Amino acid sequence: MSVGHIARAFEEAGISTVALTAMPFHHVPERMKPPRVLITPHISGRTISAPGDVARQREVLLAAFKLLEEATEGATLRTMDAKYQPGPAG
Amino acid sequence: MAEPEVQPKTQAELETFREFKASFYYGSRTDLLFKWLERLPDDQGAEFLAGVLRLLDGAIDNGDVGLLLEHIYEWNVRAYRPHLDHHEFHWFYDDSPFTPMAKPLAESRLALFTSSGHFVEGDDPEPFGIKNMTQEEALGRIKDFGKGEPQLSTIPSDTPVEKLVVRHAGYDIRAAQKDANTVFPIERLREFQQEGVIGELAPNAYSFVGATSQIRLKKKFGPEWAQMLKDQAVDAVLLVPV
Numbered sequence: 012m013s014v015g016h017i018a019r020a021f022e023e024a025g026i027s028t029v030a031l032t033a034m035p036f037h038h039v040p041e042r043m044k045p046p047r048v049l050i051t052p053h054i055s056g057r058t059i060s061a062p063g064d065v066a067r068q069r070e071v072l073l074a075a076f077k078l079l080e081e082a083t084e085g086a087t088l089r090t091m092d093a094k095y096q097p098g099p100a101g
Numbered sequence: 102m103a104e105p106e107v108q109p110k111t112q113a114e115l116e117t118f119r120e121f122k123a124s125f126y127y128g129s130r131t132d133l134l135f136k137w138l139e140r141l142p143d144d145q146g147a148e149f150l151a152g153v154l155r156l157l158d159g160a161i162d163n164g165d166v167g168l169l170l171e172h173i174y175e176w177n178v179r180a181y182r183p184h185l186d187h188h189e190f191h192w193f194y195d196d197s198p199f200t201p202m203a204k205p206l207a208e209s210r211l212a213l214f215t216s217s218g219h220f221v222e223g224d225d226p227e228p229f230g231i232k233n234m235t236q237e238e239a240l241g242r243i244k245d246f247g248k249g250e251p252q253l254s255t256i257p258s259d260t261p262v263e264k265l266v267v268r269h270a271g272y273d274i275r276a277a278q279k280d281a282n283t284v285f286p287i288e289r290l291r292e293f294q295q296e297g298v299i300g301e302l303a304p305n306a307y308s309f310v311g312a313t314s315q316i317r318l319k320k321k322f323g324p325e326w327a328q329m330l331k332d333q334a335v336d337a338v339l340l341v342p343v
Binding site for chain 2: 021027029033035039069097
């Protein structure tokens with residue numbers, strides 16, 4: 012919810028935003044309608060990835076950047092086409 | 102030797118399944134990774150736990166936890182479905198503000214802004230005036246956090262991750278403690294800047310504890326922080342909730 016308020020405030024002030032949301036909370040941006048939201052296939056508390064998963068971190072951020080540049084209207088929600096994966100062992 | 106006699110529990114000592122589920126939500130077994138157990142009706146909670154035990158069979162025999170992880174993920178998603186939401190949700194909007202990117206990201210100044218509760222070592226925001234608050238202490242004050250004003254921590258974008266501290270009573274911070282980039286991806290953003298994906302990172306990243314007064318965030322702090330970023334000529338913001 013907090014990031015939903017922030018996204019709306021920043022966008023109203025003229026700053027473009029893209030927010031991430033982990034799948035368990037996808038209903039929050041659906042209701043709050045921030046401008047651009049990338050929904051990630053991760054569990055709560057691990058919005059971007061499991062610890063140490065650099066490849067997934069890069070994948071998520073690049074997908075977020077793509078959304079930032081491609082969206083043409085508000086309330087653009089995009090779900091990543093990926094599955095949850097644990098990070099490397101150790 | 103005779104077995105010691107086990108005294109039967111009294112009615113007052115017996116824990117119901119509902120109480121057991123709730124114990125993970127700021128109770129006797131607090132574990133924020135599974136705080137959502139208390140949202141599940143008893144029959145669904147039982148179904149989840151039975152599934153965990155059933156899927157441990159594979160993990161025990163060959164170390165394969167894939168199906169177990171899928172099960173936990175699916176139930177984490179299921180637990181937060183709105184029809185199970187007994188915490189009132191007030192924030193419904195019909196409109197959506199939109200500012201198109203004025204230029205490509207590769208020419209833009211990007212700032213990182215998270216609700217993950219990160220700050221730089223030595224720059225503790227000292228919530229409620231308390232010095233060196235531990236995560237355990239924060240958990241005990243979750244309701245105070247929810248009613249209070251957010252405190253924004255400024256984190257120079259070149260801060261080594263070893264110098265970051267995370268404290269937040271609203272989510273399981275263990276992954277963030279092992280790797281800040283799980284919710285505060287500053288290392289990845291620095292790499293993208295070097296690679297030219299981002300024009301430049303703003304001089305500072307920002308983080309606050311998202312468990313805070315939503316009214317004050319919406320009406321006061323959101324607009325104030327927006328002006329702060331405009332004054333810094335920030336073109337775009339990556340927002341990461343937890």
